Amino acid sequence: MANPPFNLKGWYNNNLKNDLRWADYDTPPESNANYAWILHILSHMKPLNGTAGFLLANGALGDTDTINIRKKLIENDKVEAIIILPRELFITTDISVTLWILNQNKTGGPYHGRVLRNREHEILFMDLRTWTENAVKGESRKKIRLSQEQIDRAAEIYHTWQNVGTDGRFYEQPELFRSVGIDEIRECGYSLVPSRYIKFIDHDMNVNFSAEMYRIQSDMREIFHEEKQSQNMLEEAFRGIGYDIA
Numbered sequence: 001m002a003n004p005p006f007n008l009k010g011w012y013n014n015n016l017k018n019d020l021r022w023a024d025y026d027t028p029p030e031s032n033a034n035y036a037w038i039l040h041i042l043s044h045m046k047p048l049n050g051t052a053g054f055l056l057a058n059g060a061l062g063d064t065d066t067i068n069i070r071k072k073l074i075e076n077d078k079v080e081a082i083i084i085l086p087r088e089l090f091i092t093t094d095i096s097v098t099l100w101i102l103n104q105n106k107t108g109g110p111y112h113g114r115v116l117r118n119r120e121h122e123i124l125f126m127d128l129r130t131w132t133e134n135a136v137k138g139e140s141r142k143k144i145r146l147s148q149e150q151i152d153r154a155a156e157i158y159h160t161w162q163n164v165g166t167d168g169r170f171y172e173q174p175e176l177f178r179s180v181g182i183d184e185i186r187e188c189g190y191s192l193v194p195s196r197y198i199k200f201i202d203h204d205m206n207v208n209f210s211a212e213m214y215r216i217q218s219d220m221r222e223i224f225h226e227e228k229q230s231q232n233m234l235e236e237a238f239r240g241i242g243y244d245i246a
Helices: 034-043 064-075 148-162 182-187 209-240
Strands: 051-057 079-084 097-103 109-111 114-116 122-127 177-181
Touching: 034 051, 034 064, 034 097, 064 182, 079 148, 114 148, 122 148, 122 182, 148 177, 177 182
Parallel strands: 079 122
Antiparallel strands: 051 097, 079 097, 109 114, 122 177
């Protein structure tokens, strides 16, 4: 497991040009260390059965300047799962991030008491961005924490996908997860953005637009009223010190 710095700049120097960690890949771009971290982690995995999980900024899923590295990682069958996490999980940033899982051996077999199926040339995509209901109390800014039930659910989705008896061609739940074969990933230009593959439902089809517009109208009236009160208070404060801004 790893949590390297996101979008690190200034990492590169000429001594790294022919580094063995990316000898089989393109040299990662100087402007961003995300794929340098990926290849660094990959180089430390056991060649026959190593696995790794790490967090990166979502931009790494579809950067155009790293497409050759990403393409080779996918074609070499190193990527097992891509899981987008909710926003507001971190104290220092509010961005959503991605959990990557790499695996050197997706051929299946016995594993820690389970029997895994052959998952070659499949990737599991999960999108957990809607799991935001478990707010952290006592924080000055809005923050959330994944509940144990949510963590167990995510693990269940992942383990069920791995297990013998699951057919990856049909393993999906709209708006949450989907198993995708390499042919479709090729057709999508080797993007690893989950929303390119997970099906989303058009909930607007069932929206009562009249009721929704009345709700928005009421909210906007309240906002305008509060803004007017703030404006009046500011004007009064300036008048109190001898300046008129009205």
